[in-house]
Amino acid sequence: xxxxxxxxxxxxxxxxxxxxxxxxxxxxxxxxxxxxxxxxxxxxxxxxxxxxxxxxxxxxxxxxxxxxxxxxxxxxxxxxxxxxxxxxxxxxxxxxxxxxxxxxxxxxxxxxxxxxxxxxxxxxxxxxxxxxxxxxxxxxxxxxxxxxxxxxxxxxxxxxxxxxxxxxxxxxxxxxxxxxxxxxxxxxxxxxxxxxxxxxxxxxxxxxxxxxxxxxxxxxxxxxxxxxxxxxxxxxxxxxxxxxxxxxxxxxxxxxxxxxxxxxxxxxxxxxxxxxxxxxxxxxxxxxxxxxxxxxxxxxxxxxxxxxxxxxxxxxxxxxxxxxxxxxxxxxxxxxxxxxxxxxxxxxxxxxxxxxxxxxxxxxxxxxxxxxxxxxxxxxxxxxxxxxxxxxxxxxxxxxxxxxxxxxxxxxxxxxxxxxxxxxxxxxxxxxxxxxxxxxxxxxxxxxxxxxxxxxxxx
Amino acid sequence: xxxxxxxxxxxxxxxxxxxxxxxxxxxxxxxxxxxxxxxxxxxxxxxxxxxxxxxxxxxxxxxxxxxxxxxxxxxxxxxxxxxxxxxxxxxxxxxxxxxxxxxxxxxxxxxxxxxxxxxxxxxxxxxxxxxxxxxxxxxxxxxxxxxxxxxxxxxxxxxxxxxxxxxxxxxxxxxxxxxxxxxxxxxxxxxxxxxxxxxxxxxxxxxxxxxxxxxxxxxxxxxxxxxxxxxxxxxxxxxxxxxxxxxxxxxxxxxxxxxxxxxxxxxxxxxxxxxxxxxxxxxxxxxxxxxxxxxxxxxxxxxxxxxxxxxxxxxxxxxxxxxxxxxxxxxxxxxxxxxxxxxxxxxxxxxxxxxxxxxxxxxxxxxxxxxxxxxxxxxxxxxxxxxxxxxxxxxxxxxxxxxxxxxxxxxxxxxxxxxxxxxxxxxxxxxxxxxxxxxxxxxxxxxxxxxxxxxxxxxxxxxxxxxxxxxxxxxxxxx
Numbered sequence: 001x002x003x004x005x006x007x008x009x010x011x012x013x014x015x016x017x018x019x020x021x022x023x024x025x026x027x028x029x030x031x032x033x034x035x036x037x038x039x040x041x042x043x044x045x046x047x048x049x050x051x052x053x054x055x056x057x058x059x060x061x062x063x064x065x066x067x068x069x070x071x072x073x074x075x076x077x078x079x080x081x082x083x084x085x086x087x088x089x090x091x092x093x094x095x096x097x098x099x100x101x102x103x104x105x106x107x108x109x110x111x112x113x114x115x116x117x118x119x120x121x122x123x124x125x126x127x128x129x130x131x132x133x134x135x136x137x138x139x140x141x142x143x144x145x146x147x148x149x150x151x152x153x154x155x156x157x158x159x160x161x162x163x164x165x166x167x168x169x170x171x172x173x174x175x176x177x178x179x180x181x182x183x184x185x186x187x188x189x190x191x192x193x194x195x196x197x198x199x200x201x202x203x204x205x206x207x208x209x210x211x212x213x214x215x216x217x218x219x220x221x222x223x224x225x226x227x228x229x230x231x232x233x234x235x236x237x238x239x240x241x242x243x244x245x246x247x248x249x250x251x252x253x254x255x256x257x258x259x260x261x262x263x264x265x266x267x268x269x270x271x272x273x274x275x276x277x278x279x280x281x282x283x284x285x286x287x288x289x290x291x292x293x294x295x296x297x298x299x300x301x302x303x304x305x306x307x308x309x310x311x312x313x314x315x316x317x318x319x320x321x322x323x324x325x326x327x328x329x330x331x332x333x334x335x336x337x338x339x340x341x342x343x344x345x346x347x348x349x350x351x352x353x354x355x356x357x358x359x360x361x362x363x364x365x366x367x368x369x370x371x372x373x374x375x376x377x378x379x380x381x382x383x384x385x386x387x388x389x390x391x392x393x394x395x396x397x398x399x400x401x402x403x404x405x406x407x408x409x410x411x412x413x414x415x416x417x418x419x420x421x422x423x424x425x426x427x428x429x430x431x432x433x434x435x436x437x438x439x440x441x442x443x444x445x446x447x448x449x450x451x452x453x454x455x456x457x458x459x
Numbered sequence: 460x461x462x463x464x465x466x467x468x469x470x471x472x473x474x475x476x477x478x479x480x481x482x483x484x485x486x487x488x489x490x491x492x493x494x495x496x497x498x499x500x501x502x503x504x505x506x507x508x509x510x511x512x513x514x515x516x517x518x519x520x521x522x523x524x525x526x527x528x529x530x531x532x533x534x535x536x537x538x539x540x541x542x543x544x545x546x547x548x549x550x551x552x553x554x555x556x557x558x559x560x561x562x563x564x565x566x567x568x569x570x571x572x573x574x575x576x577x578x579x580x581x582x583x584x585x586x587x588x589x590x591x592x593x594x595x596x597x598x599x600x601x602x603x604x605x606x607x608x609x610x611x612x613x614x615x616x617x618x619x620x621x622x623x624x625x626x627x628x629x630x631x632x633x634x635x636x637x638x639x640x641x642x643x644x645x646x647x648x649x650x651x652x653x654x655x656x657x658x659x660x661x662x663x664x665x666x667x668x669x670x671x672x673x674x675x676x677x678x679x680x681x682x683x684x685x686x687x688x689x690x691x692x693x694x695x696x697x698x699x700x701x702x703x704x705x706x707x708x709x710x711x712x713x714x715x716x717x718x719x720x721x722x723x724x725x726x727x728x729x730x731x732x733x734x735x736x737x738x739x740x741x742x743x744x745x746x747x748x749x750x751x752x753x754x755x756x757x758x759x760x761x762x763x764x765x766x767x768x769x770x771x772x773x774x775x776x777x778x779x780x781x782x783x784x785x786x787x788x789x790x791x792x793x794x795x796x797x798x799x800x801x802x803x804x805x806x807x808x809x810x811x812x813x814x815x816x817x818x819x820x821x822x823x824x825x826x827x828x829x830x831x832x833x834x835x836x837x838x839x840x841x842x843x844x845x846x847x848x849x850x851x852x853x854x855x856x857x858x859x860x861x862x863x864x865x866x867x868x869x870x871x872x873x874x875x876x877x878x879x880x881x882x883x884x885x886x887x888x889x890x891x892x893x894x895x896x897x898x899x900x901x902x903x904x905x906x907x908x909x910x911x912x913x914x915x916x917x918x919x920x921x922x923x924x925x926x927x928x929x930x931x932x933x934x935x936x937x938x
Contacts, residue, residue, distance in 0.1 A: 039913055376846065
């Protein structure tokens with residue numbers, strides 16, 4: 001069981017730091033993470049780890065002069081050294097015009113992000129899931145790989161304006177890849193799950209799904225590249241949304257001119273079926289009600305029916321644009337301009353994946369993508385990536401056969417104009433910040449999605 | 460860290476098969492200017508202990524951010540319990556290959572400790588760069604940065620190893636963005652994604668000619684706004700060293716990680732087409748392609764004394780005269796495959812268990828002068844500086860975007876092209892290599908952001924490369 005430091009201890013540490021700041025303003029963020037992860041491959045646990053770490057980041061400022069320092073040495077000497085480092089940097093710094101200083105004290109809504117049952121999990125429980133998955137794979141002669149993980153965390157913030165925030169966190173996640181046979185490219189299937197309450201997790205359903213997909217992926221064939229109608233399952237579509245978030249949905253990317261939204265707010269930039277909302281309060285993984293700067297997290301309509309509406313602001317980028325901060329700042333541990341939506345949800349539709357597959361005369365169903373990259377032309381959201389772990393050619397609404405992996409390259413703003421149907425259910429998809437939030441994304445049917453290459457012969 | 464041996468003693472008492480313990484104390488400083496304003500100076504300290512155990516024939520690992528003896532011993536006990544849990548699925552006992560056991564110290568050779576350079580001097584350098592970058596009305600943003608890292612490590616094991624290392628890394632770089640209407644173009648120097656890093660002191664930054672190149676880089680960004688789109692089709696291409704470094708990284712460096720080859724990364728990063736049966740048989744590249752791993756390359760970001768399981772740094776042939784001959788390996792892989800551990804087991808800090816990671820994976824220089832190569836390449840396209848990257852989960856089908864390209868006309872660089880990209884199949888691509896520039900143009904490019912593993916670990920690696928020509932590559936724009 002992870003030893004929690006608790007709200008009182010964090011506030012006590014924060015008060016101690018603030019008392020030594022002289023007349024400087026100070027923002028403090030603590031992040032305690034106890035992370036356990038069990039990895040399996042070749043139907044065997046090959047890596048099983050646990051790490052416990054607490055970092056504290058301090059940003060001191062006097063007017064527009066800033067100094068930042070962080071440490072994971074939480075002794076009185078370690079904390080004092082960290083503060084002295086920040087103060088020394090501040091004294092040598094050049095002024096940052098427009099730096100707004102610490103956030104004012106605020107009240108935060110309550111969100112439930114800590115579940116006792118998840119906090120109680122350890123290596124034995126994780127190993128049991130791995131073992132059960134391996135046994136399920138044997139039923140179909142499959143080899144299992146993947147990971148089972150749990151995180152227990154605490155986020156605490158404080159500043160000299162009286163901000164105090166504390167949020168305990170738990171999350172779990174798993175992913176499974178089932179493979180049929182050996183060699184460098186066996187047919188495979190994938191499924192994943194993430195959430196806060198491990199007692200409600202249906203692990204069996206998840207690894208069973210990976211196994212069924214692997215069986216369906218047997219005997220893949222090559223197909224020609226070109227344009228195909230596609231049903232992208234949530235894991236595949238989430239890869240595209242995740243990249244779109246990185247390249248387009250922060251105020252920094254707009255202010256730098258890199259975002260597809262730059263200069264196009266209140267304009268239709270993509271299909272009217274696309275509505276993206278960042279909402280820490282109505283997410284499949286409840287989010288944290290404040291950001292790392294202490295600003296209450298706002299519900300943020302990012303794209304409404306294809307119209308560009310908003311991006312995530314820190315206090316610094318908000319001041320630059322003359323708007324209110326949205327509660328998405330990364331705080332003292334990052335640059336003042338860093339902010340990003342962490343709880344993105346796409347509005348769901350009214351179809352199941354099977355119903356969307358039946359809508360394809362000739363198309364492809366995709367489980368997930370690999371190594372998507374969205375930096376080719378960020379203003380147009382051009383992305384490329386490969387299919388993996390299960391893709392199938394569909395003809396007349398029926399899966400015809402599995403196919404070998406394909407590379408797509410397409411302009412997402414244009415492709416999303418061709419979204420014809422959306423899954424009725426969103427699925428929580430893990431992000432690297434899954435202790436804080438996740439993506440809630442449905443599957444979609446997109447017409448004329450462009451595949452430009454394949455593995456094997458030619459490209 | 461004096462308490463590591465106590466953790467090892469405790470694990471011996473518990474009856475482990477093997478254990479090692481590492482103390483890693485990392486100090487960083489990063490200075491960032493955005494749009495001419497000092498946006499961030501950040502100093503950080505990160506210290507802790509990681510304990511790796513084999514018990515009941517299976518692995519366990521625990522890390523703790525504490526220098527207290529009781530906490531480190533508790534972490535060792537947790538690692539032991541985790542190993543016992545791992546053993547519930549084991550197919551066979553983990554075995555480690557035999558290595559020479561060292562008690563030694565190692566320090567990165569440097570001329571000027573980057574932490575002794577006054578902060579004001581660093582800010583002044585970045586400000587001068589920024590002033591030049593913003594000297595054109597079409598520049599809408601810029602970012603310049605420099606950084607330094609000190610890593611102090613100790614490694615001890617149940618086999619008697621005791622190794623202390625002091626490593627120093629230094630780097631810098633900048634990017635500039637030009638815009639007109641909906642057109643946006645970015646250039647970076649000396650490489651994309653925070654520049655170029657090395658296991659060197661501040662002399663690394665002083666030799667980078669950051670100021671000398673700022674005006675050119677700025678003007679190239681502006682030039683790209685009105686440049687033609689890169690043409691589509693099969694073309695000969697010359698790839699400059701900065702982009703070729705990432706090509707080596709993705710299409711050779713990752714697929715030769717033997718743990719990956721054996722399937723341990725299959726669920727996340729994927730597998731590898733470079734299977735053991737292909738060693739000595741796969742004609743990976745043309746006969747002029749020679750790729751080697753070398754954690755002794757002077758200044759390379761992947762250079763150190765010993766890896767994180769106590770194996771001394773070394774050089775290994777990977778591609779010899781075009782033939783695939785070797786892997787990056789570990790003690791566990793040595794025992795299971797016979798490929799000797801070659802100093803490639805590296806962990807991201809104390810928090811993580813070591814994985815097989817790239818070190819310096821270098822393409823040996825050839826014989827060409829760059830001007831001669833360009834003169835010999837009429838109709839080819841010369842591409843430089845990575846903008847985007849993607850490769851499949853077996854490292855076969857890749858697509859890279861670059862920041863800038865030039866058409867080669869009449870033996871000289873001609874029209875610039877924007878949004879250049881190329882795509883290919885790894886062995887076909889490397890077999891189309893027919894000219895590599897000589898050591899005068901060869902540089903080890905440091906990449907401080909190589910990701911692998913769950914939980915994700917970031918490794919600092921490097922790739923030596925010189926401008927190189929490939930024949931008949933699929934080239935196109937990005938749309």
